[in-house]
Amino acid sequence: MLLELRDLHVEFRTRDGVAKAVDGVSYGVDAGETLAVLGESGSGKSVTAQAVMGILDSPPGRVTAGEVLFEGRDLLKLKEEERRKIRGAEMAMIFQDALSSLNPVLTVGDQLGEMFVVHRGMSKKDARSKAVELMDRVRIPAARERVRQYPHQFSGGMRQRIMIAMAMALEPKLIIADEPTTALDVTVQAQVMDLLAELQRELHMGLILITHDLGVVADVADKIAVMYAGRTVEKAPVHDLYKSPAHPYTRGLLDSVPRLDQKGRELYAIRGLPPSTTSVPPGCAFHPRCPLAQDVCRTDAPALHRVDEHRVSACHFWRESLDA
Amino acid sequence: MPEPILEVRGLVKHYPLTRGIVLRKQVGAVKAVDGVDFHLHRGETLGIVGESGCGKSTVAKMLVNLEKPTAGEIRYKGEDITRLSGKALKSVRRNIQMVFQDPYTSLNPRMTVGDIIGEAYDIHPEVAPKGDRRGRVQDLLDVVGLNPEYINRYPHQFSGGQRQRIGIARGLALRPEIIVADEPVSALDVSVQAQVINLMGRLQDEFDLSYIFIAHDLSIVRHISDRVGVMYLGRIVETGRDAEIYDHPTHPYTQALLSAVPVPDPEAREHRERIILAGDVPSPTNIPSGCRFRTRCWKAQERCALEVPALAVPAVFRTGSDPAAHDSACHFAQEPVRPV
Ligand SMILES: Nc1ncnc2c1ncn2[C@@H]1O[C@H](COP(=O)(O)OP(=O)(O)OP(=O)(O)O)[C@@H](O)[C@H]1O
Ligand SMILES: Nc1ncnc2c1ncn2[C@@H]1O[C@H](COP(=O)(O)OP(=O)(O)O)[C@@H](O)[C@H]1O
Ligand code: SF4
Ligand code: SF4
Ligand SMILES: [Mg+2]
Ligand SMILES: [Mg+2]
Numbered sequence: 140m141l142l143e144l145r146d147l148h149v150e151f152r153t154r155d156g157v158a159k160a161v162d163g164v165s166y167g168v169d170a171g172e173t174l175a176v177l178g179e180s181g182s183g184k185s186v187t188a189q190a191v192m193g194i195l196d197s198p199p200g201r202v203t204a205g206e207v208l209f210e211g212r213d214l215l216k217l218k219e220e221e222r223r224k225i226r227g228a229e230m231a232m233i234f235q236d237a238l239s240s241l242n243p244v245l246t247v248g249d250q251l252g253e254m255f256v257v258h259r260g261m262s263k264k265d266a267r268s269k270a271v272e273l274m275d276r277v278r279i280p281a282a283r284e285r286v287r288q289y290p291h292q293f294s295g296g297m298r299q300r301i302m303i304a305m306a307m308a309l310e311p312k313l314i315i316a317d318e319p320t321t322a323l324d325v326t327v328q329a330q331v332m333d334l335l336a337e338l339q340r341e342l343h344m345g346l347i348l349i350t351h352d353l354g355v356v357a358d359v360a361d362k363i364a365v366m367y368a369g370r371t372v373e374k375a376p377v378h379d380l381y382k383s384p385a386h387p388y389t390r391g392l393l394d395s396v397p398r399l400d401q402k403g404r405e406l407y408a409i410r411g412l413p414p415s416t417t418s419v420p421p422g423c424a425f426h427p428r429c430p431l432a433q434d435v436c437r438t439d440a441p442a443l444h445r446v447d448e449h450r451v452s453a454c455h456f457w458r459e460s461l462d463a
Numbered sequence: 464m465p466e467p468i469l470e471v472r473g474l475v476k477h478y479p480l481t482r483g484i485v486l487r488k489q490v491g492a493v494k495a496v497d498g499v500d501f502h503l504h505r506g507e508t509l510g511i512v513g514e515s516g517c518g519k520s521t522v523a524k525m526l527v528n529l530e531k532p533t534a535g536e537i538r539y540k541g542e543d544i545t546r547l548s549g550k551a552l553k554s555v556r557r558n559i560q561m562v563f564q565d566p567y568t569s570l571n572p573r574m575t576v577g578d579i580i581g582e583a584y585d586i587h588p589e590v591a592p593k594g595d596r597r598g599r600v601q602d603l604l605d606v607v608g609l610n611p612e613y614i615n616r617y618p619h620q621f622s623g624g625q626r627q628r629i630g631i632a633r634g635l636a637l638r639p640e641i642i643v644a645d646e647p648v649s650a651l652d653v654s655v656q657a658q659v660i661n662l663m664g665r666l667q668d669e670f671d672l673s674y675i676f677i678a679h680d681l682s683i684v685r686h687i688s689d690r691v692g693v694m695y696l697g698r699i700v701e702t703g704r705d706a707e708i709y710d711h712p713t714h715p716y717t718q719a720l721l722s723a724v725p726v727p728d729p730e731a732r733e734h735r736e737r738i739i740l741a742g743d744v745p746s747p748t749n750i751p752s753g754c755r756f757r758t759r760c761w762k763a764q765e766r767c768a769l770e771v772p773a774l775a776v777p778a779v780f781r782t783g784s785d786p787a788a789h790d791s792a793c794h795f796a797q798e799p800v801r802p803v
Pocket of ligand 3: 386387388423424425426427429430431432433436441453454455456457
């Protein structure tokens with residue numbers, strides 16, 4: 140495994156008490172592989188990614204348990220200085236909102252070039268031509284001229300491609316893309332996802348794609364980790380998961396998506412709402428919303444059960460879910 | 464066919480671009496909406512789709528009189544409401560209400576839910592006499608699936624999906640005939656989206672509502688709409704019944720848009736033929752001559768730069784029951800070679 144998370148826990152101190160934003164997350168990704176992390180808003184997807192990258196907002200955030208193994212080394216045991224060297228060079232992140240993650244007062248060329256100056260000790264001039272090369276590669280037209288422009292002078296789709304260029308700059312082994320296309324229109328989303336997939340193939344990187352879009356996942360993922368209330372509740376190869384989910388929450392998500400090729404009046408809707416991180420229900424966190432819940436679900440938290448060689452599900456009744 | 468409840472003709476909204484502070488000189492215009500036509504029947508849902516910035520919200524704002532059109536007509540039951548004022552306007556406005564996209568910012572954080580929903584009764588006391596209001600508001604909360612006891616709570620005490628229900632209750636307060644919903648579920652998670660969509664469907668049946676449903680998510684629009692209009696750079700470029708648009712699109716832009724929608728089925732990915740559009744949407748200050756889509760169209764020819772294609776049934780399809788025979792503003796309208 141290129142990256143492997145083992146039972147990661149992250150807490151935030153808030154006025155309402157301790158928020159267990161990440162409460163037992165395990166997933167892994169290999170070189171050349173795409174893992175999609177799926178889950179509703181607030182389920183802990185981004186906080187997990189921040190913990191992996193070492194950019195957690197702390198305090199108030201704190202990793203309280205677990206391991207983040209990158210090529211076998213637990214990153215959580217490294218000094219900040221060592222982590223900084225890994226960030227950018229070995230693993231990089233792409234954020235949802237490119238405009239606020241790019242520096243508005245520096246030209247795009249300076250920001251791209253800086254990667255090479257800092258990590259590779261290049262001269263400014265060489266770094267500049269590297270920047271042009273990268274912009275070409277992510278298909279920004281007239282890269283030689285536009286390298287001198289500022290982020291706000293680019294469209295949303297172009298800015299997201301510049302973020303990709305920046306993440307790719309040092310050819311890292313792992314990329315974490317956090318909702319990279321959520322703010323974009325479908326046509327632009329298709330351009331950006333295409334580019335990301337192509338570069339991943341070329342560089343044989345591991346890609347973690349965080350999203351709540353089941354369509355995007357079906358298009359690009361090799362395997363999926365589903366999160367609910369801070370936990371991984373199901374892990375499976377993409378085809379198996381769509382064919383027969385082994386967790387009722389996954390099934391509910393799949394059923395509630397309107398599809399272009401199907402039309403009916405009533406959509407399936409998961410009842411109720413996701414819990415707040417400061418008051419997660421006891422037992423299985425999904426039980427107040429689950430159509431298969433039994434008494435045991437209200438008291439006993441389900442372990443990750445092995446469904447088959449490649450799949451696990453955190454549900455007491457995963458067999459029933461498979462058949463549902 | 465009975466007369467449509469709403470009919471829009473040649474609707475235009477240009478925002479002037481000016482330069483200079485003392486001597487303000489107009490140097491151009493943002494052509495946000497640039498000649499839109501459509502109609503809506505009672506009890507029907509018209510979906511409007513298109514990329515960000517194509518003018519969807521501007522159309523919505525003109526329909527509910529939050530913006531004045533630069534030109535064009537909005538006919539409500541045959542009467543052009545853009546010419547009305549005073550009392551006549553007030554009574555028409557009651558019948559066309561809006562539900563906004565963002566459940567986080569469209570509700571005043573300092574007002575209770577009861578005041579937010581009941582606010583409209585201050586302007587239209589004839590709908591609910593003073594003593595009756597609290598009960599009315601509680602009924603509305605119940606109708607949209609919220610606990611009537613929440614009447615004294617504030618917006619921040621609700622989740623996104625619940626806030627959108629409050630927005631819908633507010634839209635229903637005056638018992639309108641038409642609801643203009645601008646991206647009502649875009650800010651919501653999938654599972655909550657489904658709850659709100661189902662609620663809107665139920666309310667439509669119960670109150671015989673007509674909907675203009677604006678969204679950029681094509682799957683949701685298909686799910687809820689009877690007819691669909693596809694917008695590009697301030698104009699509707701193709702319109703028809705939902706199956707005509709989704710299964711028999713003839714405009715290249717619609718075809719590209721549909722092919723870009725990710726299908727939630729991994730089995731489909733090998734068999735899909737994608738049209739990846741090059742480049743970005745041109746600026747609405749500088750709309751291409753002829754066909755406005757031509758700068759991104761892979762079928763564009765010389766004629767496309769010279770002649771504006773009209774939104775009409777293309778001559779090649781004028782054979783009655785052919786599902787491809789619907790309005791499409793393209794000189795070379797054609798069904799896709801492979802099914803999209
Ligand atoms: N700096 C912080 N202080 C306190 N709580 C935080 C902080 N950052 C995140 N959280 C909480 O952690 C939980 C998980 O957040 P996270 O952003 O990872 O969710 P997510 O699944 O990625 O959601 P979204 O899809 O909305 O981005 C949320 O309840 C969030 O409010
Ligand atoms: N008040 C305004 N002044 C100038 N331009 C505007 C104004 N409102 C909207 N626009 C422009 O009009 C175009 C269409 O906007 P809008 O209707 O909001 O699109 P959509 O809702 O489809 O995203 C955009 O280019 C937008 O920037
Ligand atoms: S453990 Fe029980 S409540 Fe939880 S998902 Fe499974 S059946 Fe539902
Ligand atoms: S009129 Fe020409 S440019 Fe416009 S959509 Fe048709 S083929 Fe393309
Ligand atoms: Mg997030
Ligand atoms: Mg809008």
